Amino acid sequence: MAAVAALVVWLLVRQGLQVDWPGVWQALRALPVPTLAAAAALAWAGHLVYGCFDLFGRHVVRHRLGAARTMGVTLIAYPFTLNLGSLIGGASVRYRLYSRQGLDVGQIAQVISLSIATNWLGYCVLACALFWAWTPPLPEGWRMGSGQLPWLGTVLACVALGYLALCARRGGHRPLMLRGRRLPLPTWRVALLQLVLSCTHWALMAASVWVLARQQVPYxxxxxxxxxxxxxxxxxxxxxxxxxxxAVGTAVLAVHLPVSQALAVVLAFRAVYYFAPLAPAALALLATELWWRRHQPTTSSQEKTAPSAFQTSASSY
Structure with a gap:
């Protein structure tokens, strides 16, 4: 894995040296303020929709936290997931916030597992529709050809249908057993709602990119x-x-835009979707830490590091 990461870094550095950075900077500066504001609004809407994902875990696990608190935990953790990786955001921040409010490791793992399922459920469906309806150009060096994408989309759609079928058969009364652990499943109606919200989340992300490109590329x-x-x-x-x-975004968008402008669009998207929400999330996390230390001066046993089984469950986020 380290060798693969090193190879990826080397390829990115090599490509970066070939980029017309003055042109990229000029394209960034040329983005109108209303365009940036609209893209940011869509990005924040995407975060808000994602904040509902843990509500499915709340519904199925039936923990005692209210809907607003559950969404608050998700909205704080999500920017850390985007910027620092799954174990820090998807697991560690969630574990810290949930455990301090009385949830045990098993409940937290179940909530995160259902959030993971929600996130990738919509991905599978949209990817299938996209790959069959439109063939995106792939970056140079990818082992998979564009002609294989429709069949990959079919596989992903089967995964989504399999989840819906499993929920229809066992949801609400027969938990799924994974490595000796119980994972309760929602009913098929709730699973359909998961699908709708997940598709909405990914669609809002794409809409932010589309607006930053000033509608000069197909959606x-x-x-x-x-x-x-x-x-x-x-x-x-x-x-x-x-x-x-x-690298991926530039390869896809450069078919319709100059390379420098395509890269500027992706960089602007990273700024509004990844970086901008991280600051308020960090402030919110700091505020909760300060509040907790003031009202709970003693460290409870639940604040210890989560067991490896929990980390394993969350690492697939």
Whole structure:
């Protein structure tokens, strides 16, 4: 894995040296303020929709936290997930916030598992629709050809249908057993709601890219930038897919835009979707830490590091 990461970094550095950075900077400065504001609004809407994902875990696990607190935990953790990786954001921040409010490790792992399922459920469906309806250009050096994408989309759609079928068969009364642990499943109606919200989340992300491109690219290209960038970042294991999203997005968008402008669009998207929400999330996390230390001066046993089983469950986020 270290060798793969090193190879990816080397390729990104090599590509970076070939970029017309003055042209990219000029393209960034040329983005109108209303365009940036609209893209930021769509990005924040995407974060808000993602904040609902843990509500499915709350519904199925039936923990005692209210909906507003559950969404607050998700909205704080999500920017850390985007920028620092799954274990820090998807697991560690959630574990710290949830455990201090009385949830045990098993409940937290179940909530995160259902959030993971929600996130990738919509991805599978949108990827299938995109890959069959439109063939996105792939970055140079990818082992998979564009002609294989429709069949990959079919596989992903089968995964989503399999989840819905499993929820229809066992949801609400027969938990799924994974490595000796119980994972309760929602009913098929709740699973359909998961699908709708997840598709909305990914669609809002793509809409932010599309607006930053000033509608000069097809919406399908913006959606491909988001979907391919997400899976490329996941495979590379580089935190936040730093450089990977830029390489993929530039390859997809450069068919319709100059390379410098395409890269400027992806960099602006990273700024409004990844970086901008991190500051308020960090402030919110700091505020909760200060509040907790004032009202709970003694450290409870629940604040210890989560067991490895919990980390394993969350690492697939």
């Amino acid at each position: 399908a290209a913006a959606l491909a930038t988001v979907l391919l960038g997400a899976v490329a970042g996941l495979v590379s294991r580089i935190p936040a897919g730093l450089g990977v999203l830029e």
